[in-house]
Amino acid sequence: MTELNPYIPFLSEITEVIKHTEIEFTFRMTYSGDVKPGQFFEVSLPKFGEAPISVSGIGDGTVDLTIRKVGKVTDEIFENYVGDTLFLRGPYGNGFDIANYKGKEILLVAGGTGLSPVKGIVDYFSAHPEDCKGFTLLVGFKSPKDVLFKKDFEEWEKNLNVIMTVDTPEDGYCGKCGLVTQYIPEIPIKNSDEAVGIVVGPPMMMKCTITELFNVGFKEENIWISQERKMCCGIGKCGHCKIDDTYICLDGPVFNYTKGKFLKD
Template sequence: MNNEYMPFVSEILDVKKHTDIEYTFRMSYTNETEVKPGQFFEVSIPKYGEAPISVSGIGKGYVELTIRRVGKVTNEIFEHYVGDKLFLRGPYGNGFDVNLYKDKEVVIIAGGTGVSPVRGVIEYFSNHREEIKNLTLIAGFKSPQHILFAEDFKKWEQNMDVIMTLDTNEGDSSYREGLVTNYIKDVTITDYSNVAAIVVGPPVMMRFSVSGLLNEGLKEEDIWISHERKMCCGIGKCGHCKIDDTYVCLDGPVFNYTKGSQLLD
């Protein structure tokens, strides 16, 4: 009998610093075809514990995990460098299926670290622009110092409509200022019967972003969200992510809004 809690060893292939507390770790992983954006891995260090981290990138022989330094486990992870090894288990959960968005007009709204779980979707359609009608990305960060994946944004701007907004642009007029919800009305949609939207970020931001999309004419069934903040053990045993009869780590964290809107805790 296999022990579902047993992790495997993964080598750190690269480390990318975004901010003082947010790094992307590229980890060796040979079954990358089994991973979807929006899924997560448990990252663990003996004696320190483990933390659920969303997949922010998928490539041949690796996965990327963007980690915020916020506690005991993540503090210790930040003491590891290229060539060091961490323990992983996963991938877990229900991710974003890019096939659901093909041949549609796609709108992605992400706030802060919420860009991480949708980065794989953005990257896929940036590289396969012919598979969708149109793609608009609205991303919000606190300030210029909090921007994640800055190099990616420069590339994405060549293949899609990108609206980056900051809570404060600190006088830099090259950035828009304000909440992501302020810019939903600026999205051009030509066919509301053939549109899909993804919203990921803090709960309040997701709630008002979805409301804004609905006000613009989208239907609930055309919107997907992620309850990634609820992730815990990954295999439905600890019960921390259970809402009514739904285990977020098993049935999510990605949900169509028709289901996700009912998961109130």
């Protein structure tokens, strides 16, 4: 029996394009199969290359891929709209396991585009608030114009404790300002010994956030992170994402902090 070549992508149709900012769109793609928040697909276009994109939403026969226009491949992807097709490989990586968080108090802290790979977790507990003892989403953006998933925030706020902050306010902005870390001590966690923390964002933001979680009593074995690295092959062959003996594309990108704390370049 001939094995399929894991490098060969499949065609996926764009069913919807959602604009968040001038350089960040969500492409809703056809896909049937198992997928978890935090996993990623390699998205490609012939002659232009491919790029790893995290899953930002899971639907019935679709996945959402939120893409930032920052280079050759993503620039070309932005020229494609509903009815067009892109090539996908994946999903890759281990993702976030919702079962790890059910029945717990949950504090999810995200910075900027770090909200994309954990959006599926927020979506799940927003739709099933009875499955946890409490859920706080704390997310920071550079400015009001950089806010992603604005319509989703309106839904999340109905069932979850949502705190959004920006680094640089603009005229007319009436929300919270400052770093996400300054709001962690204010969050009403009933039992920090058993509460779970999920942290995704720029490396320095993650480091400072985890320090604050320790300060309010979180245990390191109850914290999960997602490592952001350039993942090329997705199957542990090229070595681009290797840190010591760990392949981020295979062993991650999601790690419990007891393992993730050792992953340093």
